[in-house]
Amino acid sequence: MLRIYNVVLEMAADAATVAERIERRDRDLARQMRRAIASVALNTAEGMANTAGHKRQRYQTALGSAREVLACIEVAKAMRYVNDVDRALLDRMDHVIGTLARLVYSRA
Template sequence: MGSEVNGLHKRQRYSTALGSAREVMACVQVAQAMRYIETVHPAVLDRMAHVIATLARLVYRRAS
């Protein structure tokens, strides 16, 4: 989705995706803490963290 638009709109789309990814991570953490789900495989959490970090770099990079 973000790759289909240009300039500021692209950054806004990545920002929305970043917020959603962070929300998903928080929901997984709460679900684990409340014991709604069992432990999530560490590789899945690492992949989620990688996606969040990638989106953060796209959103917060300096404008060129």
């Protein structure tokens, strides 16, 4: 199992709290964010169980979804749905995105 998977789950828990705050102002954005959060975890888990080419594809999908979660937070901040986001969540997201990017692009 990838060590990053546990960090992904922690990120998911923290991001779900932010999604709850966003939902008070924008239900659609919160729903999209939740789908992206789930996609990061599910595709990371699926990638761990796949072989070469499919593994990379799953990690690439997880990476795109992780970036989408971050974009949802940035949009929510820009639209003033949330004022502040826990720095620990943003650090976890950076860690997840960086690790997934290395998994995807180191073999390119």
